[in-house]
Amino acid sequence: ETLWELGALTTRSDATAQITVLGCLAIALPLELRLCRLVLFGVVFGCPADAVVMAAALGGQDPFSMPMAMVIKDHHKYVRAL
Numbered sequence: 001e002t003l004w005e006l007g008a009l010t011t012r013s014d015a016t017a018q019i020t021v022l023g024c025l026a027i028a029l030p031l032e033l034r035l036c037r038l039v040l041f042g043v044v045f046g047c048p049a050d051a052v053v054m055a056a057a058l059g060g061q062d063p064f065s066m067p068m069a070m071v072i073k074d075h076h077k078y079v080r081a082l
Contacts, residue, residue: 006033035059 003009008023019027026036035055042051072078 008033031055031059
């Protein structure tokens, strides 16, 4: 998808495109554009703190999907402890 389709630019043409409010927010925040949209709608609907918390939770890596090599350093010691 292009930045125009996602709502970050006003027109499809690169020569005449202006950055929208969503585009300015995307520049300022280190988030994906869909999460910036979530924060923007949170501000519009009067719940910015909730939107920021949701965007932070959705933007991070799932802690339960870490590779086992990073969680268990010594596999032999782990097996003995079981």
